[in-house]
Amino acid sequence: MIENLDELRKELKYEKTNQCVQCGYCLPACPTYATMGKETHSPRGRINLVKMVGEGRITDLSVLEEPLDLCLGCRACETVCPTGVEYGAILEAARAAITRRKKFSFPVQTLRKTLFRKVFPSRKAMKLLGNSLWLYEKSGIQKLARKSGLMSRLPAHLGEFEAITPPAVSPSERSSLPSYTPAKGEKKYTVAFFVGCVMDAMFRKINQLSVKLLAEVGCDVIVIPNQTCCGALHAHAGELDETKVLAKKNIASFEQEEVDFIVNNAGGCGAMLIEYDHLLADEPEWAERAERFAEKTKDISQILAECGGIKGLERPPERVTYQRSCHMTNVQKVTKEPLQLIKDVPNVEFIEMKDAPMCCGSAGIYNLVHYKASMDILDQKMERVKDTKATTIITTNPGCLLQMKLGIERENVKANLRAVHLVEYLAEAAGIS
Ligand code: SF4
Ligand code: SF4
Structure with missing residues (x-):
């Protein structure tokens, strides 16, 4: 039930829903509308639901849960929208409002806290995860588990995902991402490389290659040690307060070095990083610092192309x-x-x-x-x-x-x-x- 409608409107960023003129141009671009064929699972329908909550026409927030849960957050609707509706901001705010009021069962709450506060933000925990994957692969347990047919009996289709996890790197390779890699030939830029949590644990090799490619095209590459997860997974799960904690930690860490760009190699992380300015816009102490951080954030393809390619x-x-x-x-x-x-x-x-x-x-x-x-x-x-x-x-x-x-x-x-x-x-x- 809704406590204070004015407060809730602010929390939902209700005024942004008024930009939607209900034209429906976004419908063909929406993958969930294409596969599910329901108005409530389209961008227009989802915006409408949030709007109705803001106007007090829906008083039970749980009505929003399924339609918003099933949104991919791909934001294709934003790209095609003729009136510039900020769908991402509406979605994020609504998910956070729902999460703040939702009573999770004890095990779910514990799992969320562990994953969002202890695992993703901790490079130690992600390193442990990466090393465990390596041990699982190299010890023969993986072969045994696959042979025994155990993988096909795992819940939530985990067996299918297990089959596609990339080969893990050894603990010795894992610790070898250098803190400084000099540019090859004439130096064009100094860049700080954003490591990422999933990239670090599962795609370490791609991170290593990224550093080498950046150096190859003329960048001095710095890896700042106390950086953390970008917060994208937290934001998608409605954990906005935790996202802000991570954003501030990253901003403060990357301020320690004077660099031209902050470079990442993961589309999802990059999108979170360049929106730190939106995330912290209402916090006077952080707004400007977040803007500077966002301005410097680039995808690796932009820097490789900017340096003339390989x-x-x-x-x-x-x-x-x-x-x-x-x-x-x-x-x-x-x-x-x-x-x-x-x-x-x-x-x-x-x-x-x-x-x-x-x-x-x-x-x-x-x-x-x-x-x-x-x-x-x-x-x-x-x-x-x-x-x-x-x-x-x-x-x-x-x-x-x-x-x-x-x-x-x-x-x-x-x-x-x-x-x-x-x-x-x-x-x-x-x-x-
Ligand atoms: S979100 Fe944009 S494209 Fe979609 S219905 Fe609203 S105004 Fe039209
Ligand atoms: S962000 Fe959600 S509503 Fe927008 S196009 Fe993607 S799935 Fe559809």
């Missing part, structure tokens, strides 16, 4: 396609650079897939918590991928990368189709390992 690339003739990260496209608005970098690789034939901007259904942990909805979206995406007849799918976000690998497994096309991060693809072409 020289001496070589690939055998092949056909590739590109699965855009929604957050990179719709929030960071980085679209040209990754394509340019791909097209610059000799012998590569690039084929754009149909409905390319459509989300792949990964969306943070959406594919874990809304498995069926996510797989419906993925199956549509894989049809588009197969139509291109590409042998490689290139992506720029860890979630999309895992989702594409899952799609390849589901379609049983592993023999002639693979998915790689753009950084891996470029490093491979440059002979960097």
Whole structure:
């Protein structure tokens, strides 16, 4: 039930819902509207629900839960909206308002607290997770578990996700991301590399290659030790207060070094980082610092392209396609650079897939918590991928990368189709390992 409507309106950022003129231009761009076909599961419908709460026409916030839960947060609706509705801000505020009032069961509450406060923000915990994955793989437990058929009996389709986790790096390799890597040849920029929590635990190799590529194109690369998780997973789960804690920690950490850019290689993290200014806009002590941080934040493709690309690339003739990260496209608005970098690789034939901007259904942990909805979206995406007849799918976000690998497994096309991060693809072409 609603306590104070004025307060709730502020919390919901109600005034932003008034920008929506209900034209419906966003409907064809929305993956959940395409697969579920319900107005309440479209951007317009979701905005309307929030609006009705703000006007006191809906008094039970739980009515919003399912429609907002099933939103991927891909923000394709923002890109096509003619009146500039800030859907992301509306969604984030509504999710936070619901989470603040929701009574989670004790185990769920404990799990949320552990994950959001102890695991994702802690580099030690993420390192432990990464090392555990390595041990699981190398000790033979993985082989045994797969052979025994145990994986197919795991709940929440965890067995399917286990099959697509990338090979873990050893603890010795894990500690080898250097705090300083000098530019090769003439120095163009000094950049600070944003490590990320999932990237660090599961895609350490891509982080290592990212640092090498940045140095290759002329950047001095610094890895700041006390950086933390960007907070994207927290924000998507409605844990806005915790997101702010992480944002402040990152801003303070990155202020310790004078750099030209703060570079990341994960579309979802980058989108969170460049919105720190929105997140902290109402906090006078942090607003300006957050703005400076956001201005310096760039995706790695922007810096590689800005530095003139990587020289001496070589690939055998092949056909590739590109699965855009929604957050990179719709929030960071980085679209040209990754394509340019791909097209610059000799012998590569690039084929754009149909409905390319459509989300792949990964969306943070959406594919874990809304498995069926996510797989419906993925199956549509894989049809588009197969139509291109590409042998490689290139992506720029860890979630999309895992989702594409899952799609390849589901379609049983592993023999002639693979998915790689753009950084891996470029490093491979440059002979960097
Ligand atoms: S969000 Fe934008 S595109 Fe969608 S209905 Fe509202 S005004 Fe139209
Ligand atoms: S964020 Fe994506 S899934 Fe959510 S309403 Fe907008 S287009 Fe639809």
